[in-house]
Amino acid sequence: MSTEEAAKLIISGGIISPPERAEPFPAAQAEPGAFAESDISTATASNVLEQELARQEQAGDDGHRGFGLLARLRNYFLAGVLVTAPISITVWITWNVVAFVDSRVTPLMPPGWNPESYLPFSVPGIGVLVVFVALTLVGMFATGLIGRLLMTVYERLLNGLPVIRSVYSAIKQIFETVLAQRSNAFRQVVLVQYPRPDSWALAFLTAETQGDVARKAPEESINVFLPTTPNPTSGFLLFVPKAEAKVLTMTVEEGAKMIISGGIITPPEPPELQKPEGGHGDAPGSGNQSVPTAAQQGGR
Structure with a gap:
């Protein structure tokens, strides 16, 4: 090669x-025993809290009322973190991605098309929507007759440039392979x-x-x-x-x-793949x- x-x-x-x-x-064939991912919910935090309190009661921690109260407050706090942390981090990441796209796209929009030019507040997600619509329109145009002719001329022009030709060819082939054969x-x-x-x-x-x-x-x-x-x-x-x-x-x-x-x-592990109690060897x-x-x- x-x-x-x-x-x-x-x-x-x-x-x-x-x-x-x-x-x-x-x-690849469908994996045997596929199981759905469980969502993080308040039930998860409640189970963790109940297990911890039961463990403390069995250990006799509640014999001291002051210590038991502090332990319960600590467990309630940890349960709150367990519930809110994944949601908060997900919202924070999503918000920052949307804000980043909006900050790059909205300044390029004509004032008449930008809602922020006549609204007293900003509308989050406008940049993401514009990018989605723009990429869809480009795809529709590129699959047409005129678009294919322009792409042929464009690629011939890039193939005449020594360094850019290699970079463009590699990036294009990677995207075509991943998007066209993403199941493989x-x-x-x-x-x-x-x-x-x-x-x-x-x-x-x-x-x-x-x-x-x-x-x-x-x-x-x-x-x-x-x-x-x-x-x-x-x-x-x-x-x-x-x-x-x-x-x-x-x-x-x-x-x-x-x-x-x-x-x-x-x-x-899926239940059908778990080892039986007292069994030896690997499950199928x-x-x-x-x-x-x-x-x-x-x-x-």
């Missing part, structure tokens, strides 16, 4: 493979041995290894993206032997939560199976 193809492969986390392709990687990229969570044997790390399966890397690799391999904690936007592209990667039953969203939290948040589908081959997927 060329240097440009290698750069695309690394930047995309293994999603974009060189033109020379092997057998396409099979589409980051399809499964796997366990891989990193950074040394018997030390395991969570990674996301992106594609089957193809091209030059597949020919030079000693075994049939897969492309995995191993994100870092707590910032999952950076990480490493690894080419792992398919037989050594262990597929997990958790979803990609659950894997991302576990990575971002540094392992604090662990997704619960507990994550010790390797990545299925194309023949195995086709025979299901």
Whole structure:
């Protein structure tokens, strides 16, 4: 592969493979025992509070009325934090994103189209709405005959520029691959041995290894993206032997939560995959199976 193809492969986390392709990687099947994510609610805080109070009563903490009152106040405070913190942080992040987009878009709007020019207060979300409408109109125009002709001329012009050509081509291919095949990229969570044997790390399966890397690799391999904690936007592209990667039953969203939290948040195992009491060995589908081959997927 060329240097440009290698750069695309690394930047995309293994999603974009060189033109020379092997057998396409099979589409991921629905994960068995998928379960819905529980919402954070006041019931969760109430359960935590009740459990803590019951523990203190069993330990005899309520024998001292003063200490018991302080313990209850502390538990009420923690329950309030548990309820309000996730909601507050979510609202704060959303508000800042909307405010950032509005601050960049609204100054570019004509005064007659900007509600803030004739209203005594600002209207949050106008910039986000304008961006959404603008992108939709651009997409409608680009899919038409005139739009396709203009895009052809535009791309020919960019292809004549040495440095910009490589940057534009890489970015365009990444977006086309992720948006057009989003069900194939980051399809499964796997366990891989990193950074040394018997030390395991969570990674996301992106594609089957193809091209030059597949020919030079000693075994049939897969492309995995191993994100870092707590910032999952950076990480490493690894080419792992398919037989050594262990597929997990958790979803990609659950894997991302576990990575971002540094392992604090662990997704619960579905009931049908839990070990029976007093049993030995791994339950079926507990994550010790390797990545299925194309023949195995086709025979299901």
